[in-house]
Amino acid sequence: MSVTKRYAFAAAAAVLLIGLTFVIPSFASYQLATVCAYLCGIAGLTLLTGAGGQLSLGQAALMAAGAYSYALTANTMADAGTEGPLLLLVPLAAAVTGAAVLGLVIGLAAGRLHGPYLAGFTMALVVALPAVTSTFSSVLGGDQGLWITVEKRPASLRGTVSTEAWQAWLAVVCSVLVLTLLANLLHGRFGRHLRAVRDNPVAAALAGIDPARTKVTAFFISSAAAGMGGGLLAYTTQSASPGAYSLVFSLFLLMAAVVGGIGSLAGAVWGAVLLVALPHLISTATSRLELSADLAQRLDGNLAVAVFGLVLIVVVLLAPQGIQGLLDRIGRRLGPTRSVSVPPKSPTSPDSPDSAPSPASSTPTRLSARHEPEQLPATPKGQ
Amino acid sequence: MDRFLFLTFDGLARGAVLAAFALSLVLIWRAARIVNFAQGAMAVAATYIAFTVTALTGSYWAGLAAALVAGFLIGAVVERGVMRFVGNSSALNPVIAGLGLLMLIQAVLGMLFGNSYRTMVTPFSSNPVEIFGITVFSSYDLFVFACIAVLVGGLVLLFTRTPLGLRLRASAFAPDLARLLGVRTSRMLTLGWAMSSALGALAALLVIPTELGLNPHAADAVFVYAFTVAVIGGLDSPAGAVLGGLAVGVLLSWVSGYWGATLAPIAILVLLLAVLLIRPGGIFSMTKERTV
Numbered sequence: 194m195s196v197t198k199r200y201a202f203a204a205a206a207a208v209l210l211i212g213l214t215f216v217i218p219s220f221a222s223y224q225l226a227t228v229c230a231y232l233c234g235i236a237g238l239t240l241l242t243g244a245g246g247q248l249s250l251g252q253a254a255l256m257a258a259g260a261y262s263y264a265l266t267a268n269t270m271a272d273a274g275t276e277g278p279l280l281l282l283v284p285l286a287a288a289v290t291g292a293a294v295l296g297l298v299i300g301l302a303a304g305r306l307h308g309p310y311l312a313g314f315t316m317a318l319v320v321a322l323p324a325v326t327s328t329f330s331s332v333l334g335g336d337q338g339l340w341i342t343v344e345k346r347p348a349s350l351r352g353t354v355s356t357e358a359w360q361a362w363l364a365v366v367c368s369v370l371v372l373t374l375l376a377n378l379l380h381g382r383f384g385r386h387l388r389a390v391r392d393n394p395v396a397a398a399l400a401g402i403d404p405a406r407t408k409v410t411a412f413f414i415s416s417a418a419a420g421m422g423g424g425l426l427a428y429t430t431q432s433a434s435p436g437a438y439s440l441v442f443s444l445f446l447l448m449a450a451v452v453g454g455i456g457s458l459a460g461a462v463w464g465a466v467l468l469v470a471l472p473h474l475i476s477t478a479t480s481r482l483e484l485s486a487d488l489a490q491r492l493d494g495n496l497a498v499a500v501f502g503l504v505l506i507v508v509v510l511l512a513p514q515g516i517q518g519l520l521d522r523i524g525r526r527l528g529p530t531r532s533v534s535v536p537p538k539s540p541t542s543p544d545s546p547d548s549a550p551s552p553a554s555s556t557p558t559r560l561s562a563r564h565e566p567e568q569l570p571a572t573p574k575g576q
Numbered sequence: 577m578d579r580f581l582f583l584t585f586d587g588l589a590r591g592a593v594l595a596a597f598a599l600s601l602v603l604i605w606r607a608a609r610i611v612n613f614a615q616g617a618m619a620v621a622a623t624y625i626a627f628t629v630t631a632l633t634g635s636y637w638a639g640l641a642a643a644l645v646a647g648f649l650i651g652a653v654v655e656r657g658v659m660r661f662v663g664n665s666s667a668l669n670p671v672i673a674g675l676g677l678l679m680l681i682q683a684v685l686g687m688l689f690g691n692s693y694r695t696m697v698t699p700f701s702s703n704p705v706e707i708f709g710i711t712v713f714s715s716y717d718l719f720v721f722a723c724i725a726v727l728v729g730g731l732v733l734l735f736t737r738t739p740l741g742l743r744l745r746a747s748a749f750a751p752d753l754a755r756l757l758g759v760r761t762s763r764m765l766t767l768g769w770a771m772s773s774a775l776g777a778l779a780a781l782l783v784i785p786t787e788l789g790l791n792p793h794a795a796d797a798v799f800v801y802a803f804t805v806a807v808i809g810g811l812d813s814p815a816g817a818v819l820g821g822l823a824v825g826v827l828l829s830w831v832s833g834y835w836g837a838t839l840a841p842i843a844i845l846v847l848l849l850a851v852l853l854i855r856p857g858g859i860f861s862m863t864k865e866r867t868v
Contacts, residue, residue: 248668250675302849308667309611310852313803316613317848320800321841328838440796444679451672487690495686502679509673510661 203373214358222357229364230425232465237418243456245411246391251315257438259423262291264339264433271342280344288424296416304408323435338434454515472497583833589717591825593783597802598817600776607768613674616795617681622647622777636699651773685792693789804848
């Protein structure tokens, strides 16, 4: 997809989703806002883990950094008497900046790690989050977290648009922005560098790419996206607390990135939708069954986690390219010339010159999108 | 000074458990080159079985035996059912599969037993006793030491003095050659997972009564601590895991005792970061082949 096409697609998606909020009930609008907030974090993880090959469990901590940055900035500004759009935009910018700075610091340290080491380190980061908030409880509010003074929807919209719909608008616009930027990065020079470093750091270094700097940059970008997600969550929930950004939440984000199809931003969309829709469906189903209060309480939450865990295992074992990978395969089977209306999947497409010196194709990462023979230009083969 | 001694000894007892848990991670790493992120959840599952058996029979010792057997079986099932098929083509896949198992096991435990904390009985008092006027160990601490010493000693004997241990080591270090020489490497791999999981189960059973209590997420922090210990020791060094475990246990005890228990996870994070940056191969590691 060319850049112009991508912008047109992004604009169309934003208009369509905003239009949707006029039709759906306000709770669904709230869910849409949540999907969009999660999507920012998941898309960041897609860039870091899918294209960069660095598995991070710290995305929840970075989203928390975004949420707390939002909370602190918004509360300070509200205390100083600021109102209007400034009270919305400055805290959001602070959320992105706060998370990005933390991500840069972590990235400088973690950029040298890979595989299970990085996963273990980032897991330690998430587990330490409640300890951090209670150590600095005078600023961060301890286990209770912070309540946030948020800028409500503009006065001109009151009466016609509900709070939830307004939150959805904001989240849709922000997440479309994040996704477009990430898509540009992934399909540009930086994306090629990132995949080259993932597949073979030595070959990438020989081709003039600085692997360490590329990895740290990936961490930085991914954290900025997570910060936007955290800021949006802080705005919609009007709170920031350590309990909302637990290890389980980090695992959820990873699950969403893997299930949708890791390395593919379209897959991140699938994952984000699943992350919100499945628990809702399950709790609707269990409430219909008229279970005893104790049993319902045990199933609530746990059943969704169990399904997510199971799905994660099955996807890793059977369909490493996730939902989007399956869709692409079906799409290709329907017709070889049919173009799929999502960003193309194969990152190291054979015609991109920068990936040529990398012997990546000989040792592909299993979870990543690989060279698909079907995507090669149809060349007549000798018998 | 008294307080320092007490914290040090208390830390050693805590460290012994961390050492055992880290050792269980090292065993799997040596056998399969996988860091098992589900180890904590598997150990908690075995502890729940022990809890149930103890509640039914009224005997702590039956529960202890049940934890070991359950841990052994869970490890074998996880290896045969999931990890065997993950493949090692990418370092990420085993991690992701382990995290999937972690979510699945914790959620199933939550559905079966609820998410509330349950108090577990200990066979001995956990109040410290005085020796020569200084409060040092509780009898439960001594029991923890004895259990772990027996099991770790048994593992050392098994690995170094028996034909089975030789086959296990051969399968871990040179699987192809071992198979050519007639060792059933796949069976050895399963056995390695099973023994490691049993050791993890014992560690969880011993540590959980001294913490908040039994809960599906009870081993999350313990896993992170044990991972840190294993990395400090060098992931493939059993001696490093034991020494690192004791050292980290004492360090944690000092930090919690002098600055407050909430700082322990932050201290672990800083320690892990320092080790990974300064000496990524681990302090006790002999081999140079690993890259971080």
